[in-house]
Amino acid sequence: MIGRIIWFATLAALALLTAGLQLDMQSKGTAQLARAVPAPLRSYAQTHIAHAALQAGDAQLAVAEAKRLVRRRPLPAENLTLLAAAHARAGEVDQATQAIRIAGQRGWREGAAQEAVLRLALSAGDDAEAARxxxxxxxxxxxxxxxxxxxxxxVMGEAGGLGQQTVIAVVVGGERWHPQFLRRGASVMPPAAFSAIAAGSLAKGAQFDCTQLKQSAAAIAQRDAGAASTLRAAAARRCPDITG
Known part of the structure; x- marks a missing residue:
């Protein structure tokens, strides 16, 4: 009798465990399910829990939840950057720097963590990392x-500075991003910085589309005539009709 009770209790426990693990897996794409996952079983769900804590502004809770996330899923770079962002929010610069150093070998993909790392890099005077x-x-x-x-x-305010030079390297090395750089950069980057980066990229061999480059120059002209003149002068050899 006792053996049967133990057997059925074991089956029930396994059923609950399986259901919890399945719910955790489903939470990977549905953040609303994260809180429903039992705390000891949270793996994918813990990502949402840590991110919510960071967004809520509770620095110490964010650190605790991010540490729990990294213990359970130490490999994804996004988890380490969430931990770095949480430490930075809590003013724990040394711990944030250490987490960034580890994550630096893996890259960053998550937007909130990207911003946090950028701001941390600026405060540390690391212009190249901030630009990346x-x-x-x-x-x-x-x-x-x-x-x-x-x-x-x-990030790019210093003329000819490390920030601008780093962005130039990114632009030159990523040809498929050229249309986005010319379109979006002309509207969101400081005009002088955009012109300098575009000119520097051209000097390093970037093959911008002339029609798109002409449109960018026209957009910059509406914000800063001097910056537009600089860009047109730099692009004149590749696109002779850019001044037309």
Missing amino acids: RYAALFLRPQTPDRLLEELGPA
Whole structure:
């Protein structure tokens, strides 16, 4: 009798465990399910829990939830950047830097963490890293234009500086992003910085489409005539009719 009770209890426990694991898997694409997953079984669900804590502004809770996430899923870079962002929000710069250093080998994909890492890099005086994070945010269609407009001056404001040079390297190395750079950059980047980056990219061999380049110059002219003149002069050899 006792053996049967133990057997049925074991089956019930296994059923609950299986249901919890399945719910956790489903939460990967449905954030609303995360809270329904029992805390000890949260793996994919823990990503949503940690992200929500970070967005809520409770720094210590965000650190605790992000640490729990990294313990359960240590490999994804996004989890480490969430931990870095949480440490940064809590003012724990050394811990944030350590998490960034580890995650730096894996890349960043998550927008909120990208922004947090960018701001941390700026505060640490790492202009190159800030520019790389800006480029990553820029290339995400989901990134609001207002955020790019806000961050642009701090990242690329120094003429010929490391921030501009880093973005030039990104543009030159990513030909498939040229149309997005010319279209979006002309509206969200500081005009002088955009012109300098476009000119620097041309000098390093970027093969911009002339029609798109002409449209960018016209858009910049509405914001800064001097920056537009700089861009047209730099592009005149490749696109002779850009001044027309």
